[in-house]
Amino acid sequence: MFLGFTDEQIRRYSRQIVLPNVGGKGQRKLLEAKVLLVGAGGLGSPVATYLAAAGVGRLGICDSDSVDLSNLHRQILHHTHNIGTPKVVSAAEAIADINPDVEVVQYPLRLTSENIMDIIIDYDIVVEGSDNFPTKYLVNDACFLAGKPNVHAGIFRFEGQVTVFKPDKGCLRCIWPAPPPPGMVPNCQEAGVLGALAGVIGSIQSVEVIKFILGLGEPLVGKLLLFDALKMEFHRVMFEQRSNCALCGINPTIKELIDYERFCGVSSGNNQISPSY
Amino acid sequence: MRPNEVPQENIENVELMNVDKEINLKGEVCPYTFIKSLLTLEEMEIGQVLRVIVDYLPSVENVPRSLKNERHEILEVLQINDTDWAITIRKLAWD
Numbered sequence: 094m095f096l097g098f099t100d101e102q103i104r105r106y107s108r109q110i111v112l113p114n115v116g117g118k119g120q121r122k123l124l125e126a127k128v129l130l131v132g133a134g135g136l137g138s139p140v141a142t143y144l145a146a147a148g149v150g151r152l153g154i155c156d157s158d159s160v161d162l163s164n165l166h167r168q169i170l171h172h173t174h175n176i177g178t179p180k181v182v183s184a185a186e187a188i189a190d191i192n193p194d195v196e197v198v199q200y201p202l203r204l205t206s207e208n209i210m211d212i213i214i215d216y217d218i219v220v221e222g223s224d225n226f227p228t229k230y231l232v233n234d235a236c237f238l239a240g241k242p243n244v245h246a247g248i249f250r251f252e253g254q255v256t257v258f259k260p261d262k263g264c265l266r267c268i269w270p271a272p273p274p275p276g277m278v279p280n281c282q283e284a285g286v287l288g289a290l291a292g293v294i295g296s297i298q299s300v301e302v303i304k305f306i307l308g309l310g311e312p313l314v315g316k317l318l319l320f321d322a323l324k325m326e327f328h329r330v331m332f333e334q335r336s337n338c339a340l341c342g343i344n345p346t347i348k349e350l351i352d353y354e355r356f357c358g359v360s361s362g363n364n365q366i367s368p369s370y
Numbered sequence: 371m372r373p374n375e376v377p378q379e380n381i382e383n384v385e386l387m388n389v390d391k392e393i394n395l396k397g398e399v400c401p402y403t404f405i406k407s408l409l410t411l412e413e414m415e416i417g418q419v420l421r422v423i424v425d426y427l428p429s430v431e432n433v434p435r436s437l438k439n440e441r442h443e444i445l446e447v448l449q450i451n452d453t454d455w456a457i458t459i460r461k462l463a464w465d
Contacts (some may be wrong), residue, residue, distance in 0.1 A: 095406055095409065096409050096413060098409070101404055103402060103406065103409075104402065107402065107405050109402060110405055110408070110409070111404070111405060111408065112400070116409070116412050117409040117412050117413075118410065118412060124455065189406075
């Protein structure tokens with residue numbers, strides 16, 4: 094041991110430890126950090142990979158799905174031999190191979206109004222990479238109510254978006270008070286999505302998480318980053334907390350979690366309306 | 371004789387200087403001599419002096435250069451016996 098690090102840790106994290114304003118103190122912050130990933134799919138794959146590699150101490154992973162062959166062109170945490178395996182199990186195996194320093198907490202379930210608060214309370218920050226609107230609004234509302242930052246992202250065809258919602262600095266509802274009507278936006282199954290796009294956007298999410306843990310730089314708070322892979326263009330759109338936001342506005346109407354399937358106009362099991370995966 | 375077989379008692383004749391902490395990095399190579407020096411400085415107060423003992427020749431150049439880049443002051447680089455060097459650094463910068 095050398096100042097609390099094993100020789101293996103010093104070697105593993107050496108390129109990170111020597112970074113300006115990281116050092117051993119930063120590495121310790123990472124090793125002590127607790128990050129919850131909502132979704133272990135296209136976005137969750139690069140997020141989990143980079144956060145595990147960086148030595149984030151605890152990764153909670155929520156996903157109720159099993160690995161399907163059609164996932165593999167973008168969900169790089171999972172491999173052909175994992176088909177049929179619950180994604181949380183496949184993710185935990187992959188992370189253990191990347192970095193045994195990381196503790197993975199598996200949540201093989203769908204987040205709901207009933208279970209989400211008990212789960213997110215144990216984490217410092219939430220990374221939202223789900224594939225459906227009910228979960229996106231649920232995570233948004235729960236993070237606001239629990240005072241947790243939420244690194245939000247979505248991908249669709251060749252385009253992606255990413256931002257960080259920090260309580261009282263604007264939320265998903267400040268930008269989109271409600272989701273599009275069911276059926277208006279085709280899902281990835283119908284519309285398609287570029288696999289490497291998930292890598293770009295998920296990697297940005299992981300950068301934001303690491304910046305948050307280390308207290309480095311300027312977070313992507315109040316700024317929605319839009320990416321167009323075909324034009325290879327990024328645009329940054331500023332947004333503010335909306336005073337009439339139903340969640341974080343002056344006179345909120347949402348003071349506790351609601352029925353998100355109903356809010357999004359979908360019935361349980363028929364919620365594949367999302368632009369993101 | 372291999373560097374890491376040099377007996378501890380050979381570290382001697384180091385010019386007396388007000389050293390707050392000393393670390394023995396004999397047997398360690400670049401860049402870990404630098405990284406361990408940096409980690410040690412991080413735990414020290416500004417103005418305190420660290421002496422690092424190395425026996426890996428490239429570190430004799432690399433450690434002072436890299437620590438200078440980190441805005442620390444190199445007070446002395448001294449060969450203390452056939453195999454070992456003492457690099458004395460004053461912590462000047464926050465992490």
